[in-house]
Amino acid sequence: MSVEHYENFPVASILMPKRLRRPVAAIYHFARAADDIADEGDLPDAERLAQLAAFRSELDRMVQGEPPLTPLFQNLAATVQAYQLPLQPHYDLLDAFSQDVVTKRYDNYAALADYCRRSANPVGILMLHLYGEATPVNLAYSDQICTSLQLINFWQDVAKDMAIGRIYLPRDEMARFGVTETQIAQHICDDNWRALMKFQIDRARSLMLQGAPLGSILTGRIGLEMRMIIAGGLRILDKLDAVNYDMFRRRPVLGPFDWVIMLAKSAPMNLATT
Incomplete structure (x- = not known):
C-alpha cells in the first residue's frame, strides 16, 4: 500500500x-x-x-x-x-x-506539538484499537512515536513545505538560533541553521526512543512492523545528521540497504539499545 x-x-x-x-x-x-x-x-x-x-x-x-x-x-x-x-x-x-x-506558522513548540497531537497521533490510536492493544501505556508510547514521525517528516521536507508557504519550525526557536524565513527560502545552510536543526532532530530522536518500548510490548507481525517503523524513523534522523542538516540539497530517503539495517535493528533487544 x-x-x-x-x-x-x-x-x-x-x-x-x-x-x-x-x-x-x-x-x-x-x-x-x-x-x-x-x-x-x-x-x-x-x-x-x-x-x-x-x-x-x-x-x-x-x-x-x-x-x-x-x-x-x-x-x-x-x-x-x-x-x-x-x-x-x-x-x-x-x-x-x-x-x-x-495556519502557516507556529509560534512555539507547544503549538506544533498540539498540531502533531491531531495530525499524527490519531493514526497510532486507531491502529492500537484495531490491534486490540489500546492500553493507556501503549497509547502514551504511540503518541511519542507518532509525534516523532511527524516531526521527522517536517525536517525532511523543510524546502518542500517552504515552497507552499509553510514553515513548521517554531518561530521562537528560529529566533533563538538566529535563523530567518529568508534564509530558509534561500536554502542557506550555515552554522545557525545546523545548530537549529540539530536541536530539532535531537528532540525527535528523544521522542522516538521514549516510545520505542511499544515495539517490544506488541508481539508477532504487528510488533515487528512497529519496530521497523521505529527503526526507519531513527534511520532518517541518522541520515539528516550525516548530511549535516542540508536537507535542502540532500533530502534523506530510505534505500534498499537501509531496509536491511532497519530489519537488523528491529529485534527487541537491539531496538532497546539503539
Whole structure:
C-alpha cells in the first residue's frame, strides 16, 4: 500500500496481518482523501475548508447512527462499527488538515506539538484499537512515536513545505538560533541553521526512543512492523545528521540497504539499545 500522500500512516508493510488490511485501508483512504483536500491542487482555501466540513458532516451522521452518504464513509462506518473504533481521532485528523489550510506558522513548540497531537497521533490510536492493544501505556508510547514521525517528516521536507508557504519550525526557536524565513527560502545552510536543526532532530530522536518500548510490548507481525517503523524513523534522523542538516540539497530517503539495517535493528533487544 502506497503512503506517498500520507506519510504518517504506518501501514506500508507486508507485515500487516491480512485480517487487518481491509479496515486499515478504509481508515487510510479517509485520511489520504482529507489530506489531499488540504494539500493538493489549486483550490481556494474556502473550498478546501468547505470540503473538509462535508467530511465532518459524514462523521456526524455516523455519530447520530445515520448511514453516510458517500462510499468512502460507508466503508469507514463499517470498519468503525466492526472494530468499535473511536470517532474522535477521525475528527482530530480533519481538524489538523483544516489547520494546514489556514495556519502557516507556529509560534512555539507547544503549538506544533498540539498540531502533531491531531495530525499524527490519531493514526497510532486507531491502529492500537484495531490491534486490540489500546492500553493507556501503549497509547502514551504511540503518541511519542507518532509525534516523532511527524516531526521527522517536517525536517525532511523543510524546502518542500517552504515552497507552499509553510514553515513548521517554531518561530521562537528560529529566533533563538538566529535563523530567518529568508534564509530558509534561500536554502542557506550555515552554522545557525545546523545548530537549529540539530536541536530539532535531537528532540525527535528523544521522542522516538521514549516510545520505542511499544515495539517490544506488541508481539508477532504487528510488533515487528512497529519496530521497523521505529527503526526507519531513527534511520532518517541518522541520515539528516550525516548530511549535516542540508536537507535542502540532500533530502534523506530510505534505500534498499537501509531496509536491511532497519530489519537488523528491529529485534527487541537491539531496538532497546539503539
